Every structure is written in C-alpha cells, then in structure tokens.
Amino acid sequence: MSETRKPLLHVEDLKQYFRVNRKQVTKAVDGISFDIYEGETYGLVGESGSGKSTTGRAIIRLYDPTGGKIIFDGHDISGRLSKEDERYLRTNMAMIFQDPMACLNPRKKVKEIIAEGLEIHHLCSSQAEVDEKVNEVLDKVGLSREQATRFPHQFSGGQRQRVGIARALVMNPRLVIADECISALDVSIQAQVVNLMKDLQDDLGTTYLFIAHDLSMVKYISDRIGVMHLGHIVETGTTDEIFENPIHPYTKSLLSAIPHPNPIVEKKRIALSYNKDEEGVDYEAGHEHVLSETHKVLATDEEFAKWTAA
C-alpha cells in the first residue's frame, strides 16, 4: 500500500440521515471517512443496521448525502450531479444488491436483465456485441445460456445472486459495490464467486467495496477492512491488522462471534459480548487514533489508553 497512490474513491465525513417522523431522525451514517485505492478490495463489516448498505447506496448516489464529500476518480459526486458526472458515475460504478429478488425485474428474462445497463448507456454498437458480452459474463459467473432465457423467479436464491453479479460486471465498471453479494450463496459457490471476483480484479483491475457480515469471507477477499458500528467506522486497517491486532472492543466481539465448523467446540463456545452504553464508549466524543499508516481506531484518549494497555 503506497501512500502516494491516488485513491479511486475518497469519502470524507459522509453523513446520511433519514427523517423517520417529525421528531426523529435516524443517523444511519454519521461522519465516516475512508479511501479505496485502485485495484484493491475494501471490506466493510459491521452489525445489522450499522449503516453499511446506506454507505454503499449513498456513494452510488441512490440517496442524496446529508453531508460530506465523495470523490470518485477525480469527479466530485457528492452534491448535485452534472449530466456528465452522472453518466460517468452510472457507467463506471455498479452495485450488487443484498436482496437479489427485490432488484430483478420479474417480467424480464435474465438475459435482458443482464444486458440492461449496456443498452441504457448505449455501450454496444450492435445486438451481436451485446449478446457476446452477455454470454461472456454468463460463463464467468457460472450460468448457462439456456438458463439465461428463464425468468428470475425460476431460479434458486443462489442462482439469482449470480444474475445480480453478472448484471454488475457486464459493464466492466471500475468500482463495484458488492452489498452482501455472497451471503445468500452456499459455501462452494461463495468460494467460486470470491475466486471469480479476485480473478476479475487481477485481469481487469476492478476495485471493490465489499460489504459483508461474514468476516471469514471478508478475510479472503479484502486488502483492507473497515469495521462499522452505529453509523461510525470504529476501526480500520489491513486485513492482518484487523485479524491479528484488533483494538476496538466491537471489532473483538465481531471476531469472537465467527462460528467455526467444529461441532463439539462450537456448541460450547460463547462469543464475547459488547455493549457500547454499558462500557460507556462514546463515538461522538472519539477521534481517530493512528496505530500505523493503515491502522486507525475511533476512540477518546481515555478509551484508547485503556484498549491498548493490556
């Protein structure tokens, strides 16, 4: 990781709030900053509701961010988008969603769903070229051409997710935001997809923001990891730093909760628990503590002293 490299994506103090009703606002993402470098995979992990999907959706501009800056390959995409930036964003950034069924048009054949992006943005000069690109990506994700003539509901959950991946990859985007894209797959296909994503990255230099809660898979695919909790990134570091030297108690509890496939051991094991309020941890009061060029923790000075003392 060289510090002179320019980030492909720069996120600074990003905030995404939702108004629930007249009195309440949900601060789904509350001032997070991170960089993703060209060709790397940044894993975003954290509990349900911590704001991972919201982060992804804000970056690809499915939402209008409440505050902060998003710079994508030199284009400022945080405010109102110019036509040109909008087109740049739509053709160079793609997202694979968490709920495969919710985003696949049930009346379209899988083949058409995959080709959609190419057609909307007129990226191919002929139907033959579209077909070729679609077939290529079908092979890559392990779906047959015959299957591509079926409708989404005729697929199993895992097969549908592969359709989602094919749809995102067909445009050959520079940044792919993969939101829990392998969570619904069985392990052997997860392995295929993770290997596939890595191969594509080696071939094409695709950059990934990989959102997941399955830390063991994140370990395989990510170069660096950000741990999110309640709208904040509480710790970030290289995969080794996070796994070998976790500092934040939330990171520790996440790591301890990974279930191991050893039945006798697993039935007895109890995960570490973490409750921010019981332990008196205050995210708003914390600031970034630097452990290494890549390893950073959100903490107050007191908290930091306590967590690094042992």
Place this chain on the structure above:
Amino acid sequence: MAKFKRDKNERVLSIRDLNISFKTNYGTVRAIRGVRLDLFQGETIAIVGESGSGKSVTVKTMMGILDSNGTIDSGSIIYRCREKDGSEIEYDLTKMSQKDIRYKLCGKHIAMVFQDPMTSLDPTMTIGRQIMEPILEHETVSRAEAADRALKLLDEVGINEPSKTFKQYPHELSGGMRQRVVIAIALACDPDILICDEPTTALDVTIQAKILEKIKEIQLKKNISVIYITHDLGVVAKVADYVAVMYAGRIVEKGNINEVFYDPRHPYTWGLLSSMPDVDTDSDRLFAIPGSPPNLMEEVVGDAFAPRNPFALKIDYREEPPMYDVGGQHRVASWLCDPHAPKVEVPAELKVRIEKMKKEAGVQ
C-alpha cells in the same frame, strides 16, 4: 457431549421417497429426486447443499407454498402432532391441498422463516400489525393482548426499541432487523416445527449468534423441532444435532453432526467442507468445487456429482448409487462406500483440517 436420541416414537415428520418436478417452457425440472428424511421432537436438523439442490423446494412443500408449476410426483410427508385435546393426528402433507396445509397447519403447527425477508413482509403494513395478524387469526385474544405479545416478541428477537419498530414499515428497517421481525412472526403462534431457510444470512455474526441462541432457548422451552437450511457450516456446527447434505435433488450424505463433520464420506461433502474459509490459516485462494451442478431438466444418469468428482468410478456414469449404511446414523449415497470399491482417502488438506478440529474438540 450429550447426543440427541432419535426415538422412533417421537418422530414428528417423516419424508419418504419424495419426488417433485416443475414444468417450464423449456422442459421439466426434476428438482427433488427421492428424498427420505426424519425429524424428531425437539431435534434440530440442518439441510446443507449446493445452491439449487432442492433445499427450499423441500421445505416449501411442507408449508403448502410450492410454486404453481410444481407437482409432487410421488412420495409422502407424514406430519404427526397433538391437537389441543391431546389426541394424536397424522397428516400426509402430500395428500392435502396447498390451501388446507396453509389454513390448518401453517403458523400454529409449522412456521417458516424465509430466505428473502423482503418477500415475506407486507410493505404496506406496519411491523406491529404483521406480527399481531397471525396471533389474532389463530387465537382468541383481544387486540391489546396481541399487541402486547407482539412487542414482547420484538424484544425477544433482539430489536432494541420494540415500540418504535412496532410502528415502522419494512423499508425503514435494515436487512437484519427485517429478518428478526420475520422470526418474531414465525414464533408468534408457538409452532411445533420451525423451518428456517437461511435465517441469518442477512445478519452479522454477533446478532446471528444471539438469534441462534434465542431460537435454541425457545426450542428447549417449548420442545419444538427446528429445520435449518443454511450454507454456513459454522452455523450448522453450532446448532444442529443431525445433518443432511443435498446435491442435485437428492440427499447424498446424512448422519449426526459429529459423524458428518469429523468423518465425511461423500466427495461432495469433502468439497463443501474444503471450500469453507478457515480463519486460522493463511492462503489467498479458497478451494472451490470445479464445474457446475447438473441441469435437472436432463435426465441424470448415474451419480449426479460424477462429472465434478475427481474420484468418480466407472459405475458412477452408469448407475445411481444406493444409500449405504456406514455405521451409527451415518448414511452415504456414494459408490465409494461399496465394499468392492477401491479405497479412496479424504483429500490430504481436508484430512489435516479435520484432525486439527478433532484435536481441538478432544475426540479420537
């Protein structure tokens, strides 16, 4: 470890020779091909297997929600339960209409948590109403009581602010919160059998652990039986007493959890266990079973896994293997278990992994 005793008298569900197919414009998909499986009272079984192997179809049949282009070609699913007056009744779910299953059994006897939480929640209804609905439908309680129970259920499944969530709509919740709501709905009417299809794939590990413990707690308290469908073998290790491994519409290996995890016999199970990420080792490539599953529209000749199986024998391409009894509760559908088959060892890397696990667990 106290092993779960499978006592014939306590069988709540027995599936025999189940065959299910789907008609499509392109031909018939033979999705389930001769499944046999038992579920005992208080037991937790896990069904694992390749995507598209028929796990969801099997359990959807029990819920009376098989897609309309699907038919049960043969077989039976016997469900035994007690009515309120204590008398025992048997139902063959394959002989009942889908509507009957849903009306008589779903919710109060058999409840299910779906793979895709968004499809099982009504986007136009508040969370509170969606939990109250089954309670009001199946029981004679006042609205206030139902609302009370709904709030309690939300709290039980680990929702932080039950009274806030009670008034919210599904799209306002994160994926994980939605899934917890779905679990609350499933538990609303105290079912005998709880089916969880990938119940925690949308959840992070800490909440997953909590939910699994919660389901376990409720299970022990009420002596219900649970069927988990999951691809997370860590979850399986944590919760299951018994495991069935499916491939291409068949069960290829089954047995109690320790038999299958410490002594796997089917090459597909080997592949499955090998492809699991191992947080303790450093390697930047995962093992992935080569190839893809068979097209179930074509007739499967021989063993469905043979083309992907480096250990395949000649007979595998001609004839489907029978289910071999390899001792204990352990059954395996592979010609490799035939006494005449050449001896094939577990792949070396997996063997090392298993030895390590056994040592950690203190078993021989």
